[in-house]
Amino acid sequence: MAAAGFFFSLTALVILIQLATSLNSCLAATPVHHSGRSTRFIRTSCQTTLHPNLCFTTFAPYATRIRGSPRSLATTALSLALNTTRFATKSVASLSKRHGLKRREAAALRDCVQEVGDSVDELKDSITKLGLPSAGGSDFRRRMSDIQTWVSAALTNDDTCMDGLSGKSVNRILKTRVRRRVVKVAHLTSIALAFVNRYAAAATHK
Numbered sequence: 581m582a583a584a585g586f587f588f589s590l591t592a593l594v595i596l597i598q599l600a601t602s603l604n605s606c607l608a609a610t611p612v613h614h615s616g617r618s619t620r621f622i623r624t625s626c627q628t629t630l631h632p633n634l635c636f637t638t639f640a641p642y643a644t645r646i647r648g649s650p651r652s653l654a655t656t657a658l659s660l661a662l663n664t665t666r667f668a669t670k671s672v673a674s675l676s677k678r679h680g681l682k683r684r685e686a687a688a689l690r691d692c693v694q695e696v697g698d699s700v701d702e703l704k705d706s707i708t709k710l711g712l713p714s715a716g717g718s719d720f721r722r723r724m725s726d727i728q729t730w731v732s733a734a735l736t737n738d739d740t741c742m743d744g745l746s747g748k749s750v751n752r753i754l755k756t757r758v759r760r761r762v763v764k765v766a767h768l769t770s771i772a773l774a775f776v777n778r779y780a781a782a783a784t785h786k
């Protein structure tokens with residue numbers, strides 16, 4: 581009886597030790613993403629973009645959500661670019677409907693709304709495509725290449741809008757207003773493109 585009791589408590593002890601060990605290794609295997617490390621990832625990623633300061637102030641609040649993931653960084657960047665682009669389209673559209681605009685000014689603004697509106701579609705499609713489950717390999721590369729093409733096209737649209745405004749026919753104050761919004765859109769889109777490129781390269785070289 582005493583021997584059996586000793587055996588059982590020995591077994592219990594062994595199980596306990598195993599449990600503690602596996603719990604320990606389980607905890608060690610979980611990546612520790614405290615905010616310092618997540619923020620550092622944002623900082624170093626932003627340094628590879630053309631607008632590191634705008635990038636860091638924009639993305640730092642999302643650091644713990646992104647958790648050091650290049651894919652999540654790219655998705656967040658596309659989503660932020662999309663939201664900013666949508667807002668810019670709406671505000672330029674309402675500017676274009678103001679009274680007192682010369683016909684040429686209204687036309688230039690409407691062109692902008694159309695071009696930046698195309699960017700909205702391209703960014704939306706990119707987010708959808710990035711979110712699809714990947715079959716890996718050539719499928720992944722083709723998909724990333726499509727996304728790179730669309731985000732580059734969005735960037736070109738933003739430039740086209742601003743080029744269309746640079747003629748003398750548009751009032752300077754109006755030009756400045758539109759420019760301020762579209763420049764922000766272009767910068768965020770350029771950051772999104774950098775992060776998409778980074779994710780494509782990182783995942784391909786794995």
Ligand SMILES: *[C@@H]1O[C@H](CO)[C@@H](O)[C@H](O)[C@H]1NC(C)=O
Binds near residue numbers: 660
């Ligand atoms: C963009 O806007 C959508 C809808 O308003 C929102 O759900 C999403 O969180 C926004 N994206 C970011 C990154 O803030």
